[in-house]
Amino acid sequence: MMIKLNNKLIALGASIVASALLTTSAFAAQSKTEAAPAGMYKATKNALDGGVTYKREKGSYTAYRVNEQSTKGVNFGRAPTPNELKAWDADIMPDGTGLPEGSGTVEEGEALYDKDCAVCHGEFGAGGKGYPTLTGGSIESLKNQRTCPGKDAPNRTIGSYWPQASTLIWYIRDAMPYAHPKSYTPNQMYAMTAYLLAENGVKIDGEDIEELNKDNFKKIVMPNRDGFYPNVDGPKGVENVKAFYKNPKNFGAITGTRCMTNCGKEPVAKIANEITAVVPAYSTVRDLPKEDASKGAASSPAAKEYEKSCAVCHKTDAMGAPAVGAKAAWAKAMEKGMEKVNHNAINGIGGMPPKGGATNLGDDEVKDIVKYMVESSK
Incomplete structure (x- = not known):
């Protein structure tokens, strides 16, 4: 399950938090002699995860005092200008919003990758020292648990895991190459994205990718596009998340009952396929591996x-x-x-x-x- 928080939601959350801090300031735990009477807390089932929040009343939020000082005269700043909003709202979305004008070929992307990326991510994206593997893997492996005999561990790569190609080109634009982020032109962004998608076997309309541009980019369907739930995109994204978490069966409780005390009585779903045989095998040994001089150590x-x-x-x-x-x-x-x-x-x-x-x-x-x-x- 993956929850996406875009810039707009983050900004909204930040403004809410700021308002809450100004109105409630710091919470101070009540002393035993000031503890609020049992049963005074009025729960409201509106938390994102399906849980509850409580009303602030009588100067308290449950067992904590709140600052009720007036915020009259507090200046929250000014409204941003259209140009400021345009500069801030620079994300690249699955529907193609934010894609730049330009184009790039797989061949051009391969040359860029060999120059800028192979030192960290390995040749053809096969993995490097301490840096993510970008190619290979399979969607089927994502279902594996880490103790399942004879099966590999989940292998999350661009082709096996990422649900949207827009995330890839956006990340390349803002964070890559290492030490020189934001240095690629739109053509280079498209070229690098085309190469990495091609190395992962991603196609467009059943055909191998040779060149990417703003138009055919929107036709890309990533292999794992439907592998995430709940659906967090669109105007109903928040409600979908709330509905998902309100049903405990979605995260392991067999009877669908929430539990905060005496939880041992609530049966929990067990892992069906646990992985035990992986290559290399899991180990708790802390010793460094022996160096092999024949491999140029x-x-x-x-x-x-x-x-x-x-x-x-x-x-x-x-x-x-x-x-x-x-x-x-x-x-x-x-x-x-x-x-x-x-x-x-x-x-x-x-x-x-x-x-x-x-x-x-x-x-x-x-x-x-x-x-x-x-x-x-x-």
């Missing part, structure tokens, strides 16, 4: 720490950092002298944070890594 502490903390930006020049192995780039950097290069690595420079974000490293460890990168680039 890093041979020194500095090399290992480089792979762990620095390679994401320095493996290629896609992030704007000098790539390890790029002789010219490092020769130019070294014109400042090793002392200055070490100083920048430790204290940060430009878009690079201090120690590349690996603040657990000591200064000497950072210097060793810099020396390793320099020596590897001669």
